[in-house]
Amino acid sequence: MPAKFDNGSIGLYLIAGAVILFVLGQSLFFLIKAWKHGRKIGIDKKKLISAVTSSALFTIPSALSVLATVIALAPALGLVIPWVRLSVIGNLTYETVAATNAIEAFGITTGISEKITDPEVYAGIAWVMTIGICFSLIILPFVAKPLHKKFLKLNQKTDEEPVAEEAATVAADAAKPKKKRGFAGFVDYVTPALFIGLIGAYVANAILGSGKPDVAIDGAGVLSILTLVTSIAVSIVLELVAKKCKLTWLEPFVMPIGMIAGMVVAVLAYNLPEIGQKLVEATDVAALDWIGEKLMSLKDIVIIEWRG
């Protein structure tokens, strides 16, 4: 077995390309099928074109954040595995977790920040990430049809009375008895609760978690809080602006901009003291020395980690 390998070799890209072409083919197939049927049942062509263009625009910013995740995983895994994993079933939250766990299972403690050089570990990670995510495809052929039929029936019942609810809540509401606080009413809260548990773990870890003792700015500290607060604040402010000013085009950009803002602030906070110090030195004016000292002590603050 070779001790080292190239995680960006042509062969690996070809394997990835084949998988991605297959998924692309499926999307095209369903698109054409739905389009033809839409025309057949008399949906206006303009309506169909509008669905395509608005969805495409809506997707671009979020797709950029998916690309950012691929790039975030790239230092450890190269581009091939993250590319495939985020093109087929994958999602932002799962892939980072799965990659970290898979790397840890092989006894590597550097997480997703160090390059994986052992082909055995690399192949193992591919297996863990793939099998970990594939369960929905195993159950879907069995449960999707009966589930969908049940909701169609529920919907037919509610259709007898005029309903003006959002599409997303129609099905859940139909199954929900009012004011009874039975389990059926609780289902509305399960998905947000699951996501909050998942997202909250990373947020809490950025506030109080410790990193690897031998890796700098890895654990929670000034820099992680700064990043977290920036991305949350920017997202909330943009969300409010989008809602208040009715800028619907801005809404899909909120999350990617919030994320990028957080990362930009991290880079600025980390590098500015040093750059400023160099500028002070370059000017060679003795009176500016104290600014240099201040900047360097600022640098000491930025790299503070609570658990060292």
Add this chain to the structure above:
Amino acid sequence: MAKKTKKQKSYFDSVHSWGRISSISALFVLLMFPLAITLYLGVVPDKTFLSYVLNGLLKVAPLYWALAVVEVIFYTPMLGAGGTYLSFVTGNIVNLKLPCAISAMENAKVKATSEEGDVISTIAIATSAIVTTAVLAIGIIAFAPFLDSFTSSPLLVPAFKQVLPALFGALGAGYFVKHWKLSFAPILFMLAILVFVPDIGASTLLIPGIIASVVFAFIMYKVGFLDKKAK
């Protein structure tokens, strides 16, 4: 009316048949990916290799397989038949496909459970999947030559170190504001865990975190804390 029901049935039946074929074939292709990598790199799947993979799966699979069941149950009525199959093959449902489908159906003023809604949802999700694939492909092809110099640049080290707080801060912001009642208890609970076990790691912390989040939500629901004010 009877004619319409028959036509509707045949459309949905056809979507389900194609959807099943697409899920099973996608599963097959998906599993070929790690197999192809293993063969290509000449890795021998011996006992130690399998035990490492199993160890990694034990950490990942229980949670994500459970989440998969929940996702299929909750997202199917929202995505429609065609949209469901396509979304589960292409992924990124909660951050991409679902908002995309809902917004397209709202624009077209159709419901997910109607035939028109199913068509619009499928078109929206298919478009979203194609655009995502294109953005990723262009981004990766453009980015690959610079990857090493980019990721190892000392100037950008903090960006890659802080990607998780940035990502989950931005992803969480909307949830925390919209579901603030559901948010504070599980986050305080996880912070309390971190006080005692600071190096637990987010990937392990999320297991007690999710359980606590659902339990707290259920308690709050039962005592009526989550009831919406009457308008």
